[in-house]
Amino acid sequence: MSTAGHGAAVRIESCGKTFADGTRALDPATLDIARGETLVLLGPSGCGKTTMLRIIAGLELPDAGGKVLFDGKDMTSVPIERRNVGMVFQSYALFPNMTVADNIAYGLKIRGVARSERAARVAELVTLTNITGLENRRIDQLSGGQRQRVALARAVAIRPGILLLDEPLTALDAALRDRLRSELNRLLRALGITTIYVTHDQAEAMELGDRIVVMRKGAIAQIGTPREVYFAPKDRFVAEFIGAANIIEGPIENGVMLLPGGRLPVEGGATTATATVMIRPETIRVVDAGAGLLSATVDSVSFIGDRQRIVVSGASGKPLNVDAPNSIQAKVGDRIGLAIAPGAVRLLPSEP
Amino acid sequence: MSQKSFVWLCLLPLAVVTTAFFLLPMARLVVAGAEGPHGIAGYLAILTEGRYRATLINTVLLAAATTVVTLIVATIAGMFLQRHRFPGRAVLIAMLTFPLAFPGVVVGFMIILLAGRQGLIGDLSNRIFGEKFVFAYSIYGLFLGYLYFSIPRVILTIMAAVQKLDVGLEEAARSLGASPWAVQRDVVLPALAPAFVASGAIAFATAMGAFGTAFTLATNIDVLPMLIYTEFTLAANFATSAALSVGLGLITWLILALARTFSGSAVAAAG
Numbered sequence: 001m002s003t004a005g006h007g008a009a010v011r012i013e014s015c016g017k018t019f020a021d022g023t024r025a026l027d028p029a030t031l032d033i034a035r036g037e038t039l040v041l042l043g044p045s046g047c048g049k050t051t052m053l054r055i056i057a058g059l060e061l062p063d064a065g066g067k068v069l070f071d072g073k074d075m076t077s078v079p080i081e082r083r084n085v086g087m088v089f090q091s092y093a094l095f096p097n098m099t100v101a102d103n104i105a106y107g108l109k110i111r112g113v114a115r116s117e118r119a120a121r122v123a124e125l126v127t128l129t130n131i132t133g134l135e136n137r138r139i140d141q142l143s144g145g146q147r148q149r150v151a152l153a154r155a156v157a158i159r160p161g162i163l164l165l166d167e168p169l170t171a172l173d174a175a176l177r178d179r180l181r182s183e184l185n186r187l188l189r190a191l192g193i194t195t196i197y198v199t200h201d202q203a204e205a206m207e208l209g210d211r212i213v214v215m216r217k218g219a220i221a222q223i224g225t226p227r228e229v230y231f232a233p234k235d236r237f238v239a240e241f242i243g244a245a246n247i248i249e250g251p252i253e254n255g256v257m258l259l260p261g262g263r264l265p266v267e268g269g270a271t272t273a274t275a276t277v278m279i280r281p282e283t284i285r286v287v288d289a290g291a292g293l294l295s296a297t298v299d300s301v302s303f304i305g306d307r308q309r310i311v312v313s314g315a316s317g318k319p320l321n322v323d324a325p326n327s328i329q330a331k332v333g334d335r336i337g338l339a340i341a342p343g344a345v346r347l348l349p350s351e352p
Numbered sequence: 353m354s355q356k357s358f359v360w361l362c363l364l365p366l367a368v369v370t371t372a373f374f375l376l377p378m379a380r381l382v383v384a385g386a387e388g389p390h391g392i393a394g395y396l397a398i399l400t401e402g403r404y405r406a407t408l409i410n411t412v413l414l415a416a417a418t419t420v421v422t423l424i425v426a427t428i429a430g431m432f433l434q435r436h437r438f439p440g441r442a443v444l445i446a447m448l449t450f451p452l453a454f455p456g457v458v459v460g461f462m463i464i465l466l467a468g469r470q471g472l473i474g475d476l477s478n479r480i481f482g483e484k485f486v487f488a489y490s491i492y493g494l495f496l497g498y499l500y501f502s503i504p505r506v507i508l509t510i511m512a513a514v515q516k517l518d519v520g521l522e523e524a525a526r527s528l529g530a531s532p533w534a535v536q537r538d539v540v541l542p543a544l545a546p547a548f549v550a551s552g553a554i555a556f557a558t559a560m561g562a563f564g565t566a567f568t569l570a571t572n573i574d575v576l577p578m579l580i581y582t583e584f585t586l587a588a589n590f591a592t593s594a595a596l597s598v599g600l601g602l603i604t605w606l607i608l609a610l611a612r613t614f615s616g617s618a619v620a621a622a623g
Contacts, residue, residue, distance in 0.1 A: 057527065059523055059526075080523070080526045081528075081529050081531060084529075085527055087523070087527040089524060091518060091520050093520035093521045093523065093524035095521060095524075095538070095542075096543070097543065106538070110529045110534060154524075154528070155527070155528075158528060158529065164527075
C-alpha cells in the first residue's frame, strides 16, 4: 500500500483549555502518541476529549504553557492548514457544492497537485473505501455510510501525518455502525497513519484502539491498552464506564472481604473498614448452593441468546449481575453458589 | 355544494381583487402603450429612440452596480456581525438596519444633506481643497441612496444564511490545507450563493423601480422611473409612459426570473 507508514509521532505537553467564559474544558494534560499508533480518546460527553482532539488538530489553542509537538517539532502556533492532519468530522462536513471526486481531491487541488495525479489518487481511494462508482454523485445523493467513507477518503487523500476522527460513526444506525467499525479498523491498520479517534462508545474504543485514554470531567482517568483498562481499571469511574461491572463495598480483614453471602478473598486487600472492589459479570460462575465463595438467591434471569444475565441478591449489599452460559438452568428464587477466580476481584481505590 | 365548488368560492375574493387591481390596470397599460401616434410600434421606441434607450441602459447599469456593491459591502458586514460578539453589536445592527424604516424621499433628503450644495462633504472639501464637491443631484447621489436603501435588507438575509452555515465545512477545508481566502472562495461563498441571488434580486428590483429618492434628488436624472414621470406629467405623453412602464416591468421581471432559475439550481447544488 502506497499510503502505509507515513505517520508522525505526537506529543502534547501540559495542554489545558479554559474558554473565554472561564469554563475549564481540559485540565493540563500530557500525552505521547507513537508513530502509527491508534489512540482512542474515550469518555462521556463534556469530558474534554473533543477539546483535546481540536488542540491536536490546531482548531483550538491550548492555554499558555501548553505545547503540541509532531515528531518533536513544536506545532503549537502552526495553524491547522499547515499541520498536514486529516480530519473526519461527526457531521462529515462534506462540501455540498462539489461531487464526491472533487471532495476527495480538494486537499490535493489546494496543494497544486496535477489533475492526472489527482484523478489517480481519487481512483485509488474510492477503491480503498469501497465507494467505486459514486465519483460523480452529489453529496446529497449519498447515504450516511457512503458519506462517512467519502469523508474518510478525503481526509487520507492528502497523506496526512496524523488522522483525527471525531465520533465518525455516531451519526449512523447501529447495524451499519458495527459493519463500518470493522471496516475502519482494517483500513487504519492498512494505512498505518498515526490516528487519534474520539468516541463515547466503549465498544468502538475496544476494537479500534491500540491504547485507550479514558477521560472524565476534563481530566485523564486512565491510559492503557483495551485489556488493561478493562481488566485493571484504575478507579470506579473507569470500571463502570468500560463494560459492565459489579461494584461491591464492604470491610476487609486480612485480605478477605466480609460479605453477607460469604467471604471474598481480595488480592492486596489491607485491613480496612470500607473497601471497594470490582467484579466483571462474566468472571462469576454459577455453581451449586453451598459450593463456591458466596451464596445467593436468583432475582431475575434474562435470556440474551449467546448467554444469560442473572441478577442475584444476598451475596453482597447490592444485587450482583452474573453473565452465565446459556446452558445453565436457573429459576427465580433458586439458591445458588457463586465461584469467582482470585484474579477477577479487583480492588479499587476508595473515593471520597 | 361539492368540495370543488366550495374551494372555487373561497378563491373568489382573491380573483376579484386580482382582476380589479392587477389584471385590468395591466391590460389597460399594455393597450395604452399601443395607442400613441405610432400604434404598437410605440413599444419599439423604447429601444430605437436614442434618449429612451440610453435611459434604459443607464437604469439597468445603475441597478446592477447597486446590486454588486451592496452584495460586497453587506456580505462582509453580515459575516462579521454574525460571527463576532462584541459590545455595541446590537446597537450597530439596529443602526445598520434602520434605513428599512425610511421612505425613499427621506433617503434622498439624507443624500442631499451629505453631498448636496450645503452638504457635509461639500463643506469639508471646501475647507480642505477650496472647492465644493457636490454630487447629490446626479446619478452618483442616486447610487449612494440606493446603496443606503439596499444594504440593510441584504445584510439581514446574509446574516441569516451565515448563521445556518456549518462551521465544520470551513474547518474541514482548513484541515485539507486551504488558506483563509481559499476557504471563502471554495466553501463559504458557494454556500451563500442562494442568499446572494435572493437578496441581490430584491436589491436589483428596488434600484430599477425606486422613484422617491430620484424625485427628491433631481428631476433630470436619467433613470426609467423619472423618465416615465416626466413623459406622463410634463409631456402628457400617455402612450410612451405606458410603453416605458410595461418595458420597465418586463425587464425587471425577466431578470428576477433568471435569478430565480439560477438560484433554484444553486439551492439544489447546495443540498
